[in-house]
Amino acid sequence: MVGSTRHTDTDDFTPSEIAAFRAETPGCRSVVHLNNAGAALVAKPVLDKHVAHLQREADIGAYEAARAAAGEVRAVYRAFAELLGCSPQEVALAPNATWAWSQAFLAMPLQSGDRILTAQSEYVSNYLAYLKRAKEVGATIDVIPNDEYGQIDTNALLRAIDERVKLISLPHVPTNGGLINPVAEVGRIARAHGIPFLLDACQSVGHLCVNVDEVGCDILATTSRKFLRGPRGMGCLYVRKRWIERLEPPVFDPQGAQWVSSDQYLLRPDACRYETWEYSVAAALALGEAVRRANAIGLPRIERRLVGLAATLRGNLNAIENVTVHDLGAHKGAIVTFDVNGLPAEAAMAALIARGFNVNITKPAFTMLDMSRRNLPDLVRASVHYYNTDEEIDAFCAEVATLARAPQHE
Numbered sequence: 001m002v003g004s005t006r007h008t009d010t011d012d013f014t015p016s017e018i019a020a021f022r023a024e025t026p027g028c029r030s031v032v033h034l035n036n037a038g039a040a041l042v043a044k045p046v047l048d049k050h051v052a053h054l055q056r057e058a059d060i061g062a063y064e065a066a067r068a069a070a071g072e073v074r075a076v077y078r079a080f081a082e083l084l085g086c087s088p089q090e091v092a093l094a095p096n097a098t099w100a101w102s103q104a105f106l107a108m109p110l111q112s113g114d115r116i117l118t119a120q121s122e123y124v125s126n127y128l129a130y131l132k133r134a135k136e137v138g139a140t141i142d143v144i145p146n147d148e149y150g151q152i153d154t155n156a157l158l159r160a161i162d163e164r165v166k167l168i169s170l171p172h173v174p175t176n177g178g179l180i181n182p183v184a185e186v187g188r189i190a191r192a193h194g195i196p197f198l199l200d201a202c203q204s205v206g207h208l209c210v211n212v213d214e215v216g217c218d219i220l221a222t223t224s225r226k227f228l229r230g231p232r233g234m235g236c237l238y239v240r241k242r243w244i245e246r247l248e249p250p251v252f253d254p255q256g257a258q259w260v261s262s263d264q265y266l267l268r269p270d271a272c273r274y275e276t277w278e279y280s281v282a283a284a285l286a287l288g289e290a291v292r293r294a295n296a297i298g299l300p301r302i303e304r305r306l307v308g309l310a311a312t313l314r315g316n317l318n319a320i321e322n323v324t325v326h327d328l329g330a331h332k333g334a335i336v337t338f339d340v341n342g343l344p345a346e347a348a349m350a351a352l353i354a355r356g357f358n359v360n361i362t363k364p365a366f367t368m369l370d371m372s373r374r375n376l377p378d379l380v381r382a383s384v385h386y387y388n389t390d391e392e393i394d395a396f397c398a399e400v401a402t403l404a405r406a407p408q409h410e
Helices: 015-023 044-060 062-068 070-084 097-107 124-137 154-160 183-193 281-297 299-318 345-354 368-373 390-404
Strands: 091-094 115-119 140-144 165-171 197-200 219-223 235-239 257-261 264-267 323-325 335-340 360-362 379-383
Touching: 044 062, 044 281, 062 070, 062 281, 070 091, 070 235, 070 281, 091 097, 097 124, 097 197, 097 219, 097 235, 115 124, 124 140, 124 165, 124 368, 140 154, 154 183, 165 183, 183 197, 281 299, 299 323, 299 335, 299 390, 323 390, 335 345, 335 390, 345 360, 345 379, 345 390
Parallel strands: 115 140, 115 165, 165 197, 197 219
Antiparallel strands: 091 235, 219 235, 257 264, 323 335, 335 379, 360 379
């Protein structure tokens, strides 16, 4: 592609490794998958693990298969603990990230006058929960302004702290652009003031190095299907040990508590108090396989490659006439959002998908505070993973350039 740039100085994946990753990823044979922030392509070993347990359920029964897989399920907690730098006792599995996040958020004992601090880049699901809780208990939601890079202003956050602040909650990587929020600084502020810090890490775990002690979060929720390359229908919740027994889940069943007498129950002492008994064992085992693979590759290497590929994509899109990239942040990650002037995002997405390029769109209703403030329309969202190649990015940008030259721009 004319004007193509490469950002490979920090890419330590060898061509043979990338070829191997692509060979074990069936989807790479049929599409150029740039919708990894939506759901990444699973590797064949992850798929095999998922299907094998479903087959076992069909062969011997679901309860019996679960008992047979109990040791493998316990290993999933250990793999996640290695990924996040925590104890397996601080990890809970969930049917999805929304459930995981909501279990933690609703456990917070908010009262009238309490303040929730969040960011302008907050996601719709989380903000809806704030609104509902504020309406129910009389809490208030205070949105911290952005700094000059478009990320949460940590100086403004510090100034906003008072005795009524009972929760700091924000996304690590928002859904609608390259932004990576400075969460380690947020964590330092939260710790210094004894305020719990809830982190939505759906777009960062498997994408960036996320060590809960370095980040300083007390609670973290993430998903299986995005950058971890696991199956749909699974999520994970981390709760720091000192917060486990201080918070009571809003919903629990015999997985999380014991019914010890007619008028008493006893919650589990670990993070599994946030779990429910019914979940997909097959999906959990497949997620465990995906997490082990990420650990084996190494998140520092994965982060460098994703950031480098996205920088290449962002730079090349910026060079195309009639294309505008709308990413923010002093440090940018694997998500790139853009528009082709005069072409609705839905139409651009449909055209790209028809040509074999998987992308998605992000709407103002998903991150209303940010996109409304910037007066943005629906945007095309392209997100890379380590199995993507420079050649795929070149082909994609060439197709975008063709769309940008279409008659509606003349």
